[in-house]
Amino acid sequence: xxxxxxxxIRSSEITPKSLYLRRREFIQASAAGVVAAGFAACSEEVGxxxxxxxxxxxxxxxxxxxxxxxxxxxxxxTSYNNFYEFAGxxxxxxxxxxxxxxxxxxxIKVDGEVAKPAEYLLExxxxxxxxxxxxxxxxxxxxxxxxVPWAGIPLKDVVDRVQPTSRAKFVKFYTLVDPSRFPMxxxxxxxxxxxxxxxxxxxxxxxxxxxxxxxxxxxxxQNGAPIRLVVPWKYGFKGIKSIVRMEFVEKQPxxxxxxxxxxxxxxxxxxNPMVDHPRWSQARExxxxxxxxxxxxxxxxxxxxxxxxxxxxxDLRKNF
Amino acid sequence: MKRITxxxxxxxxxxxxxxxxxxxxFYQVYYGIDFNALTANPGDYITDQTGTWTLAFLLISLSVxxxxxLTKWNEIxxxxxxxxxxxxxxxxxxxxTWVVFINSFDPGFMxxxxxxxxxxxxxxxxxxxxxxxxxxxxxxxxxKLKRKWQSxxxxxxxxxxxxxxxxxxxxxxxxxxxxxxxxxxxxxLGLRVWWxxxxxxxxxxxxxxxxxxx
Numbered sequence: 001x002x003x004x005x006x007x008x009i010r011s012s013e014i015t016p017k018s019l020y021l022r023r024r025e026f027i028q029a030s031a032a033g034v035v036a037a038g039f040a041a042c043s044e045e046v047g048x049x050x051x052x053x054x055x056x057x058x059x060x061x062x063x064x065x066x067x068x069x070x071x072x073x074x075x076x077x078t079s080y081n082n083f084y085e086f087a088g089x090x091x092x093x094x095x096x097x098x099x100x101x102x103x104x105x106x107x108i109k110v111d112g113e114v115a116k117p118a119e120y121l122l123e124x125x126x127x128x129x130x131x132x133x134x135x136x137x138x139x140x141x142x143x144x145x146x147x148v149p150w151a152g153i154p155l156k157d158v159v160d161r162v163q164p165t166s167r168a169k170f171v172k173f174y175t176l177v178d179p180s181r182f183p184m185x186x187x188x189x190x191x192x193x194x195x196x197x198x199x200x201x202x203x204x205x206x207x208x209x210x211x212x213x214x215x216x217x218x219x220x221x222q223n224g225a226p227i228r229l230v231v232p233w234k235y236g237f238k239g240i241k242s243i244v245r246m247e248f249v250e251k252q253p254x255x256x257x258x259x260x261x262x263x264x265x266x267x268x269x270x271x272n273p274m275v276d277h278p279r280w281s282q283a284r285e286x287x288x289x290x291x292x293x294x295x296x297x298x299x300x301x302x303x304x305x306x307x308x309x310x311x312x313x314x315d316l317r318k319n320f
Numbered sequence: 321m322k323r324i325t326x327x328x329x330x331x332x333x334x335x336x337x338x339x340x341x342x343x344x345x346f347y348q349v350y351y352g353i354d355f356n357a358l359t360a361n362p363g364d365y366i367t368d369q370t371g372t373w374t375l376a377f378l379l380i381s382l383s384v385x386x387x388x389x390l391t392k393w394n395e396i397x398x399x400x401x402x403x404x405x406x407x408x409x410x411x412x413x414x415x416x417t418w419v420v421f422i423n424s425f426d427p428g429f430m431x432x433x434x435x436x437x438x439x440x441x442x443x444x445x446x447x448x449x450x451x452x453x454x455x456x457x458x459x460x461x462x463x464k465l466k467r468k469w470q471s472x473x474x475x476x477x478x479x480x481x482x483x484x485x486x487x488x489x490x491x492x493x494x495x496x497x498x499x500x501x502x503x504x505x506x507x508x509l510g511l512r513v514w515w516x517x518x519x520x521x522x523x524x525x526x527x528x529x530x531x532x533x534x
Contacts, residue, residue: 072360080360088494091359142492144361189493260493279437279490281429286421289355291363294424 049074053217056151059131065207066135067302072146074215076288081222082140083241084190085175085182090142098221101181103242106226110158112248113168122226126212128161129153133216134209134230139271139301141235143293144286150230151213156204158246164200168248171203172196173229176244190256196229196240197253197267199310207232207306210243233303235269266320270311271301275320324395331399335406338373339413342366363421370414375483375501377407378450382480382508389515401457404476408454415447439489446482449475477512480505 051074071077079095087093108125111117131151139145159171175194179185185192202208209230212219219225224241231238237257257265264278273283273296286293300307311319348357359365381403388396418440423429433440453475455461462469484505488498 075356076360079356084493088496089492090361090364144364276436279439281432286361286363288360289362291366291421292424293363293422 050215050217051078051220053220055217056131056213059133059151059213059216061133063132063134065306066133066149067137067147069135069137069147071135071149071215072288077146077148077214078220078222080146080288082142082236083222083224085184085192085194085242086222088184088189090140090144094222095220097183101221101225103221103226106244108227108243109245110162110248111245112172113165113250114248115163115165116161118162122212125158125227126153129157131213132209134207134211136207136209136230136232137301137303138230138232138236138239139285139297141237141265141269141277141282143277143280143282143284143297144288145295145301146288149215150209150211151216152209152211152227152230154206155198155208155210155229156206158210159200159203162246162248164248167250169200170249170252171198171200172247172249172253173198173240173243174245174247175240176242182242191259194240194256195253195259196238196255197249198229198231198238199252200248201310202231205307205310207303233271233300233307235271237265238269268311268316268319270307270316270320271297272299272316272320273297274299275317324398328399328402332402335377335403338369338410342369363417367414367417367421370410370417371487373410374407374414374450375480375487377403377410378476378480378483379501379504379508381407382476382505386508386511405454405457407479408450411447411450415443418443439486442482442489443486446479446486449479449482453479477509480509 079092080090081094082090083094083098086097103122106122107119108122109117109119131153133149133151135147135149137145138148173196175192176182177185177193184190198208209232210227211224211230212227214220214223219228224239227243228241229239229243238255252267255265255267257269258267271282276282282297284293285295285297287295298304342358345357345362348354349362381400384396384400384403388394418433419425419430423433434444435441453473456465456469456472465472484498484501487501488495491498
């Protein structure tokens with residue numbers, strides 16, 4: 001009823017937006033087709049939500065690379081996370097354990113096989129590029145998914161700027177090591193620092209994003225503040241958080257989860273419904289906040305048209 | 321009313337609290353009172369909670385005998401069947417979350433899961449064990465099976481072990497919780513082994529077995 005009112009009274013003034021958004025998601029997801037039809041035409045302006053963090057200036061919206069699916073609520077995206085530096089599993093742990101996290105004067109080092117190795121203050125690192133909003137599907141290897149309105153700069157911009165040498169074949173990313181800010185780094189839960197990698201052509205793909213924001217605001221700590229990788233056609237663990245170093249290398253890096261369990265997690269980690277995780281099926285996913293894992297997982301998380309050509313001739317079963 | 325009857329009623333009510341909490345959470349989400357009542361991943365949360373309580377009631381029921389021996393409070397044995405049945409109750413809810421939330425009732429998906437994924441295989445075996453134990457938990461079975469009943473119900477130890485393995489199998493990296501369950505179970509089963517060994521030594525020496533030992 002609230003939603004049908006004409007635009008003189010904004011529905012957000014009646015009910016907190018995060019609440020009624022969640023209700024619709026819930027009904028659509030759970031009650032199958034019963035109510036969904038009536039809501040199908042609804043669309044909400046992204047950016048009306050947020051968590052009270054500083055807003056990002058000059059954010060370019062309306063990217064053709066964005067999905068038209070409705071993003072999950074801010075609350076969802078920021079209270080259901082995997083961030084092993086803060087907590088050993090998916091859920092509210094990272095949010096609770098990151099309350100005192102301060103990014104401070106964040107620096108990023110770019111080195112290895114590049115013409116211009118350097119260390120940048122985050123703001124200088126971002127300055128030459130235009131901040132863009134990108135609404136992407138996010139598919140976790142644990143078979144749940146969300147729609148997330150990220151804000152960031154194309155990774156390609158950075159790669160081109162630092163001029164990789166002819167020997168550079170991969171980019172290796174490192175998360176900050178600081179047990180005073182990342183409590184789980186005091187344990188040996190995972191080998192620290194968390195490391196991820198992309199092939200150079202993957203890093204140059206227009207979809208690959210270095211995200212610094214969410215819902216038009218600065219990225220909250222639990223989502224990888226102040227800067228993280230977003231590669232929407234790959235499983236979420238490829239999206240390394242709180243990046244302090246990008247090293248251009250000749251050899252394929254050994255990413256953390258591959259090191260941890262090589263039979264379960266590979267280097268490529270492309271979303272692939274045909275290749276199951278040893279402990280669960282990847283054919284279907286749970287589009288949160290639905291109770292049901294009944295959404296069919298799409299090849300390359302639905303980005304096959306854009307990225308499939310990166311992998312022609314490769315055995316994706318072997319290179320999982 | 322007898323003291324044990326009062327206790328039974330209290331324990332029964334307390335054992336329903338976790339299920340009631342989930343039901344209240346579901347009500348809150350469904351009617352929009354609190355959309356985060358069951359977290360952003362409600363299906364997973366309900367699966368985790370019911371699984372945890374299955375293990376909890378299994379271990380609680382396995383601690384009845386040790387408590388009885390250590391405290392000489394014999395009446396506590398009258399709570400054991402109910403506690404075991406609650407393990408079956410939560411185990412059944414847990415198994416149903418897999419049927420409904422994860423596999424949407426699809427028999428093909430479920431068969432695939434049981435065959436391909438060891439942690440589901442073990443989980444299902446645990447549930448079947450609990451099912452057999454629940455089915456034979458009545459007086460009729462006890463009378464009918466006689467001495468075999470006790471041997472059969474030692475399967476509760478196996479269910480405990482399989483339950484902990486099942487938990488361990490599904491963890492990605494942080495084994496803290498399954499370690500704790502394994503430690504608790506090791507104490508409960510270790511005590512029984514210790515007592516059995518002592519009893520055997522006692523019998524070898526020509527003594528008589530304690531009436532309480534079982």
